[in-house]
Amino acid sequence: MSVLEYVKNSVIKGDDEQVVKDVNMAIDMKEDPISIINNGLIAGMNVVGSRFKAEEMFVPEVLMSAQAMAAGVEVVQPLIKEGDITNKGTIVLGTVKGDLHDIGKKLVAIMFDSNGYNVVDIGFDVPAEKFVEAVKEHNAQIVGLSALLTTTMPEMKTVIDTLKGAGLRDKVKVIIGGAPVTEEFSEEIGADGYSPDAGSATQLADRLLA
Numbered sequence: 001m002s003v004l005e006y007v008k009n010s011v012i013k014g015d016d017e018q019v020v021k022d023v024n025m026a027i028d029m030k031e032d033p034i035s036i037i038n039n040g041l042i043a044g045m046n047v048v049g050s051r052f053k054a055e056e057m058f059v060p061e062v063l064m065s066a067q068a069m070a071a072g073v074e075v076v077q078p079l080i081k082e083g084d085i086t087n088k089g090t091i092v093l094g095t096v097k098g099d100l101h102d103i104g105k106k107l108v109a110i111m112f113d114s115n116g117y118n119v120v121d122i123g124f125d126v127p128a129e130k131f132v133e134a135v136k137e138h139n140a141q142i143v144g145l146s147a148l149l150t151t152t153m154p155e156m157k158t159v160i161d162t163l164k165g166a167g168l169r170d171k172v173k174v175i176i177g178g179a180p181v182t183e184e185f186s187e188e189i190g191a192d193g194y195s196p197d198a199g200s201a202t203q204l205a206d207r208l209l210a
């Protein structure tokens, strides 16, 4: 079994201490930090997702896996920071109202941070008005919205409408993501872009601001 498979299995088991040990072992073995996230930590969370759907795993166990994954991400995070890169702009990031999923959003935050953006993470279950306030307060160029539930996806449109109402829509780019979100949905609600993962999200932002 490869070291990344150990990482993956420890996430599935929800064993945070073991995840930290496995991730450190992967780092010692010179595994690429991004690969540790994608092929170890996220790979484990994907299995958890399928088991949750199949009702083979339940909320408390899923939460333990989520915490184990977060513990692993914390260990890898300093390694993907590329030092003092010039500030490319400010992004306000949050998970929309009614939605408590924040693991993916945190990864997006890490990728933006390590790619030279100033990240303002305003958390999860965030009402539209709070996004608008944060954009004003931090003079953000980008707003990133995350939603993991089909029932909270429409809230992304509410944020866009609220930005319009506040006269800010032309001043910020809105990017959206989360497992149920699609390119078509992004076009439908008038977002500026959609990205399926944290890695390509920063490239999308670079393009939008160019």
Ligand code: B12
Pocket (backbone or CB within 6 Å): 042, 045, 046, 048, 049, 050, 052, 053, 059, 062, 063, 066, 098, 099, 100, 101, 102, 103, 104, 105, 107, 108, 143, 144, 145, 146, 147, 148, 149, 150, 151, 175, 176, 177, 178, 179, 180, 194, 195, 196, 197, 198, 199, 201
């Ligand atoms: C972990 C998890 C939870 C945890 C969340 C813990 C936490 N702190 O986040 C807990 C247990 C709390 C939870 C609760 C619920 N969950 Co849940 N959960 C998941 C699970 C298993 C994994 C999600 C995850 O973290 N994935 C790993 C991360 C890395 O991936 P990601 O979030 O997709 O993010 C990546 C991309 O999408 C993208 N991205 C994400 N955000 C953004 C933002 C931007 C701007 C961009 C550009 C990109 C981007 O980049 C990320 C990194 O590459 C998913 C299953 C799944 N397959 O997604 C179900 C899932 C999302 N949950 C689901 C459900 C139903 C629920 C509950 C309603 C269950 C219940 N009955 O209570 C509640 C709802 C709570 C609420 N109000 O939000 C369903 C949703 C079904 C649907 N179609 O709406 C899913 C799909 C499971 C399923 N198949 O049934 N859940």
